[in-house]
Amino acid sequence: MSGGTVLLVVAKAPVAGRVKTRLTPLFSAEQAAALAEAALGDTLAAGLAVGAGRRVVVLDGAPGAWLPPGYEVVPQVAGGLDVRLAAAFEGCAGPALLVGMDTPQVTAELLAAPFGPGGWDGCDAWFGPAADGGFWALGLADPAHAGLLRGVPMCTDRTGAVQRARLAEAGLRVRDLPVLRDVDTPADAAEVAGLAPHTRFARAFRTLRAPVPAPTALAVEAR
Structure with a gap:
């Protein structure tokens, strides 16, 4: 069964003003979009290195030059994030692992277990x-369980706890992946x-990072 596992990458096209808006104003809208594109590139590269049966970008927006060969693209459905994630699973015929585009530190090694023997x-x-x-990855052996995502409050500090509890309460046997940090804020x-440090994201961050403001003359005099 694992050889046919589908990789679903839920993504928003990295368009200035539409992605990573919480990185502004430290970064400009264009810089935030560049960081989002780098994070997405790292995620897609990690996905290419696992033995997925299919690789699908579930996309809000239009594909661009950032999309590598080896991925299909399907549009996100209308509705809240819970509805969109559930629909992504429902488009699969068997087991699937869904990941977001906000964890550029993800590696093929971290993703390997659901795709391995x-x-x-x-x-x-x-x-x-x-x-x-929240959660950065969710895998379901049977897409019939996708309804367990609907109604979960998304983008809160209890999203992950609610989602995992739903899986357990439905009697599903759950295995955990490591905790990762989403990129939402400059911190x-x-x-x-x-x-x-060797990711596309880190290189973009080092290039685009806003310089530390120089001390003002008044501050210098006060020392």
Whole structure:
């Protein structure tokens, strides 16, 4: 079964003003979009390095030059994030692992277990918690369980806890992936860039990072 596992990458096209708006005003809208594109590139590269049966970008927006060969693109459906994530699973015929584009530190090694031999033996779901209380990955052996996402409050500090509890309450056998930190704020970006210095994201962060303001004359005199 694991050899046919589908990788779903839920993404928003990296367009200035539409992505990573919490990185502004420290970064401009264009710089925030560049960081988003770098994070997406790292995520897609990690996905290419695992033995997925299919690789699908579930996209809000239009594909661009950032899309590498090896991925299909399907549009996100209308509705809240819970509805869009559920629909992504419902488009699969078997086991699937869904990841977001906000964890550029993800590696093929972190993703490997659900795609490797025995990845779904004795397991109905994989869950990757995020440090902010959400989740960065969710896997379901059977897309019929996608309804467990609907109604989960998204983008809160209890999203992950509610989602994981739903899986357990439905009787699913859940395996956990490591905790990762989403990139939402400049502080997140700095930490993730430091944790994964060789990623596209880290290189973009180092290039675009706003310089530290020089001391004012008044501050210098006050020393």
